Structures are given as C-alpha cells and as structure tokens.
Amino acid sequence: MKVLIVLDDxxxxxxxxxxxxxxxxxxxxxxxxxxxxxxQVLIANGVDDHDLYEVGVLSFNQALELFYLNAFKQINQLExxxxxxxxxxxxxxxxxxxxxxxxxxxxxxxxxxxxxxSQLDQLKRKPIKEVYDVMILSYKDLDRIERKIFLDxxxxxxxxxLKVDYMKLLLKDCESDRSVTVGLExxxxxxxxxxxxxxxxxxxxxxxxxxxxxxRRVSSEDPRKRSRLWDRDEICDVLKNDKGTEAIRxxxxxxxxxxxxxxxxxxxxxxxxxxxxxxxxxxxxxxxDLLPQGLRSFPTDLRYLHWMHYPLKSFxxxxxxxxxxxxxxxxxxxxELWHGVKSLVNLKEVILYRSKVLKELPDFSKAAYLExxxxxRCYNLKSIHxxxxxxxxxVRLNLEFCSSLTKFESDTRLSSLRCLNLxxxxxxxxxxxxxxxxxxxxxxxxxxxxxxxxxxxxSKLEMLALGxxxxxxxxxxxxxxxxxRKLDLRLCSEVLALPAxxxxxxxxxxxxxxxxxxxxPSTASEQFKENKKGVEFWNCSNLDKRSLINxxxxxxxxxxxxxxxxxxxLEHDDYVESYVDYKYESxxxxxxxxxxxxxxxxxxxxxxxxxxxxxxxxxHLSPLLGFVFCFILAEDSxxxxxxxxxxxxxxxxxxxxxxxxxxxxxxxxxxxALDHVCxxxxxxxxxxxxxxxxxxxxxxxxxxxxxxxxxYREGPEVKLKGFGISPLKIKMKKLIYTQIYSL
Numbered sequence: 003m004k005v006l007i008v009l010d011d012x013x014x015x016x017x018x019x020x021x022x023x024x025x026x027x028x029x030x031x032x033x034x035x036x037x038x039x040x041x042q043v044l045i046a047n048g049v050d051d052h053d054l055y056e057v058g059v060l061s062f063n064q065a066l067e068l069f070y071l072n073a074f075k076q077i078n079q080l081e082x083x084x085x086x087x088x089x090x091x092x093x094x095x096x097x098x099x100x101x102x103x104x105x106x107x108x109x110x111x112x113x114x115x116x117x118x119x120s121q122l123d124q125l126k127r128k129p130i131k132e133v134y135d136v137m138i139l140s141y142k143d144l145d146r147i148e149r150k151i152f153l154d155x156x157x158x159x160x161x162x163x164l165k166v167d168y169m170k171l172l173l174k175d176c177e178s179d180r181s182v183t184v185g186l187e188x189x190x191x192x193x194x195x196x197x198x199x200x201x202x203x204x205x206x207x208x209x210x211x212x213x214x215x216x217x218r219r220v221s222s223e224d225p226r227k228r229s230r231l232w233d234r235d236e237i238c239d240v241l242k243n244d245k246g247t248e249a250i251r252x253x254x255x256x257x258x259x260x261x262x263x264x265x266x267x268x269x270x271x272x273x274x275x276x277x278x279x280x281x282x283x284x285x286x287x288x289x290x291d292l293l294p295q296g297l298r299s300f301p302t303d304l305r306y307l308h309w310m311h312y313p314l315k316s317f318x319x320x321x322x323x324x325x326x327x328x329x330x331x332x333x334x335x336x337x338e339l340w341h342g343v344k345s346l347v348n349l350k351e352v353i354l355y356r357s358k359v360l361k362e363l364p365d366f367s368k369a370a371y372l373e374x375x376x377x378x379r380c381y382n383l384k385s386i387h388x389x390x391x392x393x394x395x396x397v398r399l400n401l402e403f404c405s406s407l408t409k410f411e412s413d414t415r416l417s418s419l420r421c422l423n424l425x426x427x428x429x430x431x432x433x434x435x436x437x438x439x440x441x442x443x444x445x446x447x448x449x450x451x452x453x454x455x456x457x458x459x460x461s462k463l464e465m466l467a468l469g470x471x472x473x474x475x476x477x478x479x480x481x482x483x484x485x486x487r488k489l490d491l492r493l494c495s496e497v498l499a500l501p502a503x504x505x506x507x508x509x510x511x512x513x514x515x516x517x518x519x520x521x522x523p524s525t526a527s528e529q530f531k532e533n534k535k536g537v538e539f540w541n542c543s544n545l546d547k548r549s550l551i552n553x554x555x556x557x558x559x560x561x562x563x564x565x566x567x568x569x570x571x572l573e574h575d576d577y578v579e580s581y582v583d584y585k586y587e588s589x590x591x592x593x594x595x596x597x598x599x600x601x602x603x604x605x606x607x608x609x610x611x612x613x614x615x616x617x618x619x620x621x622h623l624s625p626l627l628g629f630v631f632c633f634i635l636a637e638d639s640x641x642x643x644x645x646x647x648x649x650x651x652x653x654x655x656x657x658x659x660x661x662x663x664x665x666x667x668x669x670x671x672x673x674x675a676l677d678h679v680c681x682x683x684x685x686x687x688x689x690x691x692x693x694x695x696x697x698x699x700x701x702x703x704x705x706x707x708x709x710x711x712x713x714y715r716e717g718p719e720v721k722l723k724g725f726g727i728s729p730l731k732i733k734m735k736k737l738i739y740t741q742i743y744s745l
Contacts, residue, residue: 004029009379013547015046015145038142041191056193059098066093068100072107072710088118090442095125129211137212140192152194153184157230158214158252158306160205169203171327171348172278172305223561228248231724240264246273257283257290257310264291264406274300277325280308283354285333289577291314305348312336315359332356339364346372363387371395377400378423386410394418402426402444412436424448425467438462439718445471451496458482469493469511476501491517492540492670509536513671516544522552534560535592539673542597542676547576549630550596553615557594557681558604561630564592565730569627590685601632603727608632608726616727619693626695628730629687631665632681636721638674640672641726642709645669645720649687651694654704663690666710677723688730703727 005028018036028034028514044054060068067087074081082089092110096102109130110118129137131594133230144152151173159169166186173182174594183278186203189195196204202244205213214232225236226651229251237255240246245265250273270276280301289311297314300307302322312334313745323329324345330353337359346369353376354360360380366388375390377383378400390396391412398421401407409432410424416437425446426431434447434454442465451474458479466483468476469492478501479485488509491497499519503510517539523529537557539545568590607616618626633647650662665684694701705725709717 003027003032004034006246006274007033008035008037010037012036012043013040015043018043025505031425038191041193041418042188050588060100060103062093065098065100065103066090067396069093069103070094070103071098073110075111076371085115085118088122089104091122092118093209097108097123099208100208102133102137102208104412105130120392128213129208133208134212134215137209138216139214140194141212143192144188147181148185148188151182153217154252154278155195155203155205156210157217158254159203159306160210162280163202163204165201166197166203167201168327170349171350177717186329189635191529191532191561195669200202220588222574231255240261240452241269244269244272246270246276248272248274252276252278252280253728254278255282255376256278256285257281261291262290265293265297267293267295269293269297270301271298273301275303277303278306279304280306281310281312282308283310285310287311287545289335300422306441308332309334309530327351327707329353335359343368350374351595352376356380358382363390364424365389368390369393373397377401377404379404382403388412391416397421398609399423405429409434410435441465443467445473447471449656454478459487464488466490469513472496475499478502482506483587487726500565505533507532510534511540512524512539512542513538513539513668515541515675517551518544518546520545520553522549522556529556529559530563532556532560532684533563534594535564536594538593539597540595540596541675543676545597550598553596554602557596558602561592561594561681561683562730565628565630565688568604568683569730570684591665591667594684595635595678597676599634599677599723600679601634601724602679602681605726605728607728608724610634610724612722613702615700615702616730617700619699626692626729626731628685629691630681630683630726630730631726632679632726634723634725635678635707636723637676638707639721640720641672642711642717644710646708646710647682649691649706650704650706651691651705653698654700654702660696663687 003173009018011093024218034153036044040053042443059065066089070082071394093103095298099570104573110151112123141149141152145453150706155172157384164172168702169186170182175181184491186195186197188318190197194205194209196206198204217228217230218230225231225240226245226247227248231237231240231250231252232254237253238260241266246269253276291313293313296528297318299318300322303325307328310332310333315335315337317340321340325348326346327348328351329349330351330356332353334357336354336357337362344364346366349369349372351374353373353374355376355379356673358379359376360383362383363377365387365456370391370393372396374669375396375398379402381403383404386407390399391414393416396416397418398696399419400423401410402423402425404427406429407427408429410430411432411434413436416435416482418437419437419439421442421706422435422440422739423444424433425444425448427448430448431449431450433450434456438459438461440463443460443463444467446467447470449472451472453473457477460483462485463483464485465488465492466486469490471494473494474496476497481502483503484504484506486504487505489507492511492513494512495514495516498516500512500517500521502521502523523532536554537553537560539553544586563655607614631647645665645667646664648662649665650660663686665682665687667680667682707722709720711717
C-alpha cells in the first residue's frame with residue numbers, strides 16, 4: 003500500500019509502534035511525515051540524520067511581515083511607518099518565533115500606541131498567558147533534574163557564554179554525578195536550549211521568560227521563598243533588609259542603575275544554599291561601596307562568583323573556595339585575594355581584569371584544574387607566584403599591561419599552556435618559559451632585546467606578536483616553527499632584517515622605516531609552497547631593491563593562488579553588505595601592502611586617475627572567473643583603522659545606469675608616510691563584478707576611498723594615485739596549478 007501519513011506533535015517514541023507496528027506493509031515509496039518537539043522521538047524510531055529537519059525561526063523581515071498581518075486589520079504603508087519602531091521591539095521580544103508573533107499581534111490589533119507601549123512594559127515583568135501556556139508544555143515533560151538544569155539556565159546562566167564542560171561542573175550535585183550531561187542533551191533534543199558548534203549553551207529569550215515565570219509563580223508575592231532571583235528591585239529588597247533564606251540558589255543583579263546600596267556583613271549568612279552569584283554592571287561606573295562594614299563570609303557552596311567592582315581589599319578570612327569553579331572580580335579593589343593556601347579543587351577560571359590595586363597573587367598550588375588566569379591590567383602587580391608555573395592544566399595566562407611586572411621565568415614545564423600574553427609589560431626585563439604547547443605568544447611592547455634560546459622549540463606556535471618591542475633581531479630558528487600562521491612586527495624599531503620564514507605563514511604585518519631586508523624565497527617554485535593571505539609592509543621606506551622585487555613576486559603568486567582557492571566558497575548572492583560583517587581576518591579576503599607608487603605591470607587594466615573603462619571584448623576563449631584589485635594609496639596623516647573602497651560601476655562608457663559595491667580593509671598602521679601599493683582580492687566584490695561582466699563586456703569603473711569612523715557617518719576621503727584591475731581566467735588557473743602540483 004502506498005500512503006502519505008502526517009503525524010503532528012508526537013510526544014512519545016512508542017506512539018509510532020502502537021500505530022503501525024512495523025513499516026513492512028507500506029510500499030517503499032510511501033511517505034510518513036512526523037512533527038515533534040522531541041528529537042529523541044525520531045531517533046528512537048530509526049529516522050536517519052539526513053531525513054531530520056529542524057524548523058528554525060523566521061528572518062527578521064519575515065517575522066515583521068507576520069507580525070503586521072496579525073497586529074493590523076488592514077496593512078497600509080502609513081501604519082507600517084508609524085508603528086515601525088514599536089513593531090521592531092515586539093519582533094525582537096518574540097525572537098522571530100511565529101507562534102509568539104501571532105499571539106502578540108492578536109493582543110495589539112485595533113489598539114493605540116499608548117497600549118502598545120504599556121504592553122511592552124508588561125512583557126518585561128511577565129509573559130503573555132497564551133505564550134506561557136504553550137511553552138510550559140515542554141517544561142512539564144521534563145523530570146526533576148532536567149527541570150532544575152532548565153531553570154538554572156533560564157534564571158542565571160543564559161547569556162554568560164559558558165561551554166558544556168563548565169556547565170557540567172557548575173551544576174553537578176556530587177563528584178560522580180553524570181545527570182547534567184544527560185539533562186543538557188535532553189533539553190537540546192526538546193529544543194529548550196541550543197548548544198553551538200563551539201559547545202556554548204544558550205536559550206531563546208521567549209523560553210527563558212517562560213522559565214522565569216515558573217520560578218516567579220512559586221511565590222509571586224514573596225521573593226525570599228523563590229530559588230532564583232534576577233529582578234533588581236526584588237534583589238535589593240532582599241539584600242538590604244537581610245531577607246535572604248536557604249531557598250535562594252542563584253542571584254543575578256545588574257548594578258548599573260543602582261546609585262546607593264549598603265549591605266550588612268552578614269548579608270549572605272542565611273543563604274546557605276546559594277551557589278551562583280553575579281553582580282554585574284558597566285565597566286565605567288563608580289565602584290559602589292556595598293560593604294562599608296566588610297563581609298563576614300560567603301556561602302560555602304558557592305560555585306560561580308562574579309562581582310564587578312568588588313569593594314573590599316580581600317575576601318573574608320573564613321572564605322571557602324573548595325566548590326568554586328569560576329571567580330571573576332574584574333574592576334575590583336582587591337589587593338590580595340586571601341591568605342595562605344586554599345583548597346581549590348574545582349577552580350577552572352580566575353579573572354582579575356583591571357584590579358588596579360592588586361599587589362600579589364595567592365598560592366594556587368591546590369588549583370590543579372585551573373585552565374584560565376586573566377590578570378591583565380593589574381598595574382601594581384610586581385611578581386607572579388611560583389605556584390602558577392606548576393599548574394599542569396593551565397591553558398591561558400593573560401598578563402597584558404601588568405606594567406609593574408619585572409620578570410617572567412621558570413624552569414618548570416607548563417605542559418598545557420596554549421596562550422601567553424605579556425603584551426605591554428614594559429618593565430619586564432627577564433623572559434623565559436619552558437613549554438612546547440604554546441599556540442599564541444604576545445610580547446607586544448615589551449622592552450627585552452632578545453628572544454630566549456628556547457624560542458625555536460615552540461613547535462606548535464601559530465601566532466607571534468612582537469610589535470612595538472625592543473627585539474633587535476628575529477632568530478633564524480623561526481623557520482623551524484612550521485605551524486606559525488601569523489607574525490606581527492609593527493613598529494619594531496630595532497629590527498633591520500627578516501630571515502627566511504616558515505612556509506606555513508599566512509599573515510605578516512611589519513611597519514617602520516628601520517626594516518631594510520626581507521628574505522622571501524627568491525624563486526617562484528619556493529613561493530608556490532606558501533599560502534599567505536595577508537602581507538603588509540607599512541611605511542617601510544628603506545627596504546632594499548632586492549627585497550622589494552621579492553615582495554612583488556611573492557604578492558603576485560600568493561594573491562592569485564588565494565583567489566583561485568576561494569572562487570567557489572561563497573554563494574553569488576551572499577555579499578558582505580557593511581563593514582560590521584567583516585572580521586580583522588576575513589576568510590573572503592586577501593590583502594597585500596608594500597611601498598610603491600605604481601600598479602604592477604601584470605595588471606591588465608590600470609590608470610593614474612580615479613576612473614577608467616574596462617573593455618573585455620572581444621570575448622576571450624578562457625572564461626572569466628573573477629577580479630583582483632590594486633589601489634595606490636597616497637601619503638596620508640589621517641588616523642583610522644578601517645578603510646572603505648567604493649567601486650561604482652556604470653553601464654557602457656559611463657552614460658548608463660550605475661551600481662556600486664564596497665571593499666573594506668582594516669588598516670594596521672595609524673598613518674601613511676609614503677605611497678603604498680595595496681592589492682586586494684575580495685571575494686564578494688569579485689563575484690559581484692563577475693556577474694556584471696557576464697552581461698556586458700564594456701563598463702566604466704570609478705573608485706573612491708575613505709576612512710570609516712563608524713557605520714553611521716562617513717569619514718574623510720583618502721587620496722588615491724590610481725588603481726588597477728586584473729581579470730582571473732581559467733587559463734591562468736591551470737598554469738598556476740600545473741606549477742604547484744609539479745613541485
């Protein structure tokens with residue numbers, strides 16, 4: 003029998019077996035469509051991954067249209083414009099979920115603006131009943147442990163960008179507890195939480211509101227009896243009047259709108275079950291003296307402690323840290339955390355960012371599982387406690403702008419350290435580290451004049467930043483770093499020459515007139531082995547002739563190779579519309595900059611003006627695949643880290659219709675002291691121009707450049723001394739790859 007069956011809102015995996023038994027009596031071309039809120043229902047019934055389809059939210063424009071359909075009896079342009087800003091706020095609240103949009107719209111139909119505003123205010127306090135009644139059904143399907151995990155995320159952890167591994171530690175009830183892993187998977191299967199590709203746990207705002215309403219309804223009139231608190235006024239009342247109880251499990255308080263709040267030394271004494279505490283706010287606000295009489299103690303079961311602008315010089319004497327997983331005291335007044343050695347068996351992350359009066363670190367010898375230590379911008383910290391060098395699981399150590407630090411050295415092997423940042427530790431005179439696990443090393447602005455002898459042994463190093471340092475030379479052993487991808491040498495005033503660099507290097511940034519010699523590979527065959535996508539020599543006015551020739555050859559080979567490798571990785575309509583879509587290292591772009599005043603000879607079309615005619619006729623036998631651009635930047639004293647090149651295209655010779663596209667480039671130098679050749683392959687722009695060239699073989703191009711100050715206001719123009727365009731053809735591609743594969 004050939005059938006089409008649609009089963010909606012299946013909740014139990016056994017329902018299908020009860021209905022059908024086996025599927026043997028259906029013909030192979032039959033189709034059964036099942037909708038469910040629980041992914042496990044489908045998996046348990048043998049549905050393959052490629053047959054699963056997860057319904058996502060609408061795009062913003064689709065959501066807005068659906069909202070209009072439900073909020074207005076008849077849609078007219080005048081109403082759209084008049085209610086547009088309010089409508090956007092409702093769509094943002096709904097998170098583009100169709101059901102929520104329909105319910106919200108039906109509540110607003112025929113109402114005036116004042117009602118719309120009041121409805122938005124009410125939504126801040128509690129969800130609409132119809133939305134809650136639908137959302138709560140998924141919550142009721144959870145067991146006790148799954149509900150607890152769900153409410154912890156909804157009332158505290160959502161938005162903190164915590165990964166699954168951290169959540170397991172924070173939420174487990176005992177050492178052997180594995181229920182959190184199962185619970186998170188269950189919540190994910192029921193679409194109550196999302197786990198991103200990098201394992202960050204998050205929740206949709208509407209689902210979060212439902213979870214908070216569950217907690218609120220436990221005791222709508224008395225916040226003391228609730229397990230979780232997040233409302234500012236309610237929290238202030240509980241804390242100021244010592245109303246805390248053992249029922250309270252988490253507190254999340256935004257301090258930014260609080261002008262005065264004084265707490266008792268015993269403020270947490272009754273909160274014996276408090277596990278998660280987050281006092282957050284603005285970084286630029288004044289430090290509130292919340293504890294004028296000090297603090298007697300924190301709850302012993304505290305696992306997550308974030309207190310921005312913590313006002314005391316140290317923690318209470320009886321502070322117990324044995325259950326602490328995350329400690330964040332950014333912008334604090336702390337001078338030392340605690341005396342002596344504490345049990346820190348669960349501690350994973352310590353952040354003391356901008357604790358400006360911090361003088362010393364405690365003994366971390368019992369923090370065996372500590373992975374992240376961020377003490378950047380602790381300006382009064384003069385030394386590192388020796389115990390830090392014995393932390394076998396330490397992955398990231400950030401000491402940036404610890405300007406009083408004089409030495410960083412140890413013979414102990416930091417076996418897990420992947421990221422070390424000593425940038426702008428300007429009093430640092432001794433640097434030595436024993437590790438072969440480092441991936442990122444930042445020594446920007448330090449005053450040591452030589453890298454340690456063990457430098458060539460950093461075999462896993464991928465990023466090295468030496469900008470503004472006093473390093474006198476780059477050791478030849480850098481070629482041994484076969485995983486090195488990025489090298490930053492901006493304003494290294496003592497470096498005269500660059501040795502041979504590893505072929506793995508993708509990004510090289512240099513700036514300053516002292517650099518004279520660059521030992522790039524001198525033959526094309528050697529340079530074909532490279533994969534550089536960013537080579538920038540800003541204001542290097544004293545580069546010798548041989549170096550400039552090698553750079554020019556290196557640029558030509560690498561940019562054409564990059565272009566051909568990225569011809570088909572972006573859909574034709576997936577253009578980058580504004581600079582907010584660009585990252586400092588865009589996967590769609592290759593940039594090459596070096597001193598010079600003319601477009602290289604290998605560019606087919608070039609001019610010293612700001613416009614030219616591009617004539618691709620007669621049609622070439624080799625199909626057109628894309629374009630590479632070259633701009634000649636004139637000397638320019640304007641500051642700005644982002645440049646925009648506007649490419650305007652006119653039909654024919656400039657008399658017809660016009661259209662334009664922008665290329666954005668992050669400029670890594672503050673100003674331009676001389677003319678520069680700036681070569682760019684920008685994939686979205688290239689594909690845009692290629693689509694035009696397919697329909698017309700002759701068109702006019704005009705180019706302007708400017709500094710971008712922000713996305714709303716145009717900055718000053720930058721003078722160009724010409725530009726060039728080089729078409730990319732299959733013939734050239736075959737020639738390049740023939741040479742590559744013959745190596």
